Amino acid sequence: MADRTFLSWPFFESRHRDLADSIDAWCATNLDDGEASDPAEACRSLVADLGAAGFLKLAVSDGDSRPDVRSLAIARETLARHGALADFAFAMQGLGSGAISLFGTLQQKRDWLPKVAAGDAIAAFAMTEPASGSDAANLQMTAERIGDDWELIGEKTYISNGGIADFYVTFARTGDEDGARGLSAFIVPADSDGLGVAEQIEVISPHPLARLHYDKVRVPAAAMIGEPGEGFRIGMETLNLFRVTVGAAALGFARRALDEAVRFAGDRRLGRGTLADNAVTKSKLGDMATLVDASALLIYRAAWQQDVGGQDHRRAAAMAKLHATEAAQQVIDAAVQLHGGAGVTRGVKVEELYRDIRALRIYEGASEVQRQIIAKDILREAGL
Template sequence: MADRTFLSWPFFEPRHRELADALQNWCAEMPAEAADLDEGCRSLVEWLARGGFLKLCVADGERRPDVRSLAIARETLAYHSGLADFAFAMQGLGSGAISLFGTIEQKREWLPKVASGRAVAAFAMTEPTCGSDAANIATSALRDGNEWVLVGEKTYISNGGIADFYVTFARTGEGEGSRGLSAFIVPAEAVQVAERIDVIAPHPLARLTYDNVRIPADAIIGEPGEGFRISMETLNLFRVTVGAAGLGFARRALDEALGWAKVRRLGSGTLADNAVTQAKLADMAMLNDASALLIYRAAWQQDVGGTDNRRAAAMAKLHATEAGSQVVDMAVQMHGGAGVTRGVKVEELYRDIRALRIYEGASEVQRQIIARDLLKEALP
């Protein structure tokens, strides 16, 4: 059982502790891993919807998603299953632009479907020649009467191939670089899945092509030219939760290491009797606590409002994913040969956690955000 003493911290309200209990109990009934990846992911979306947990991912009226709740959910799910965390997170990220900037009609059409699991969501920004540098998006959207016509290509799109709609970012030309982007809701049937992409921690991922895709004029989210701001605010909303997922993986790695150390024989005792092992376990626990403090401070700031939390969110994401990778690596090392053997949990965690330092703003980008914010506040 993962350490849950953090729930007594002053960042939380009783409803957060109730959520943690409910989700922990719900995870005991998690469906068995399906042989087919797409089927397994859709099954997990439906399972999360039955428990009512996907409601956390979408706006409730004018109320934005509660970041503390999202972080608790992702930490808990990641502890149990990387794919379950992925299924939950993408329902939020994929529909986040609609929650934050959608019209009343767009929210009414899509958000209930996302919350009930009737629609799988996706966030389509990355392109073959454009990753972290979103301002250089090349996919175009041209107005043609009462329609928009999209032409271009997206890649490494999570839920690619199983999504029911893609929130797609394209260039509409109101200005250069980031000033000329807009966001659109594109139904899946209008998009071609050009290639499925296989990665080290399997989840639905694809390269998509938009071949003169026509969508109604009212499929735009916000105003033309607001796409970059919409994308950045959506990513910022969920950035802290990426750190929470990393913490969930790291907490599981620590528990696996503790269990292994107690039973693995070493000389006349066990690994747990060894001073080097004890030092590693102490380091792992300290890294996890530091991550938790950064994550839930940033989440609290985001929910309470009144302050720009971009630096805190970047710190939380950066530290938790980097430190989590260290914790998982130490658990693998402690397991020896078993740690790199398929079917052993720490080997799975090693693959699960690696991508977190890349997506939704790579570690290098988070360092830039932190440094620029510090420099802005520094005295001349």
């Protein structure tokens, strides 16, 4: 049983504790403890089930306010502890529609957010390109104004929900200016003429991922989110809203790894006792537990700041994402080591977790990018 004492911390309200209870109970009843043979089909099913359960409402704006980051973080931590694909399905509904929640017109919100919340439409966030990953300011996809429409030409890659999404929030260059100032954001329905899946990408932790090709894809002017040239800001603020929740997912993986390690150490015979009696094992478990709690403190501090803190929270969000993902990698690696040969055997949970955690140190801002954000903020405060 994962530690839940953190829910008594002052960052939370009673509604957050109730949410943690309800999601945990839902996961225990509805999720299989193993990897899906068909991740795309499993993801479709999970989105529908999460929508039917009412949990996807957490991931979108209700029209008057931003999503509650503490609720998002609790949901992701809990889902990730039970199953990586469930966390993925939930998270992408939020990230994929996040630009609409934060910057969409009333009509755009009415058209898409209720469907996303109900699990009737699968969302995707299409920013990364073959020649630009973390360097989002230098995207090459173009969008040209033709009459009342915009015509998009280019490619996107490593797009989560690629091939199963009902719409893609797509970032493209609309002006002559170089860098961030020339980008805009569009809602592109998946059935648009000229939009196709060029390649399904297989990764170590299976989930729907694709390279997309936009061949003169036309969308109406009303499909633009915000104003021309605001795309970079829209994309970065969307990522910043959900950055803390990536750390929360990593925390869920780490908690599960710690639970698995404790259980294994208590069951594994070693001499006249168990592995848990060994001093080296105790030292390792102590380090793992400390890393988990440190991550939780950073995550829920940052989530609280985004919800009610009323201050610039980029540094706190970056610290939370950086520490939690890097620490989870260490915790899971230690759990694998404690399991010995079983730790690298397919079908054993810690082996699955070892593959699940790796991408979180890369996507939505790699660890190196988070370190730059933190350092720039420190230097700015020092007047340097």
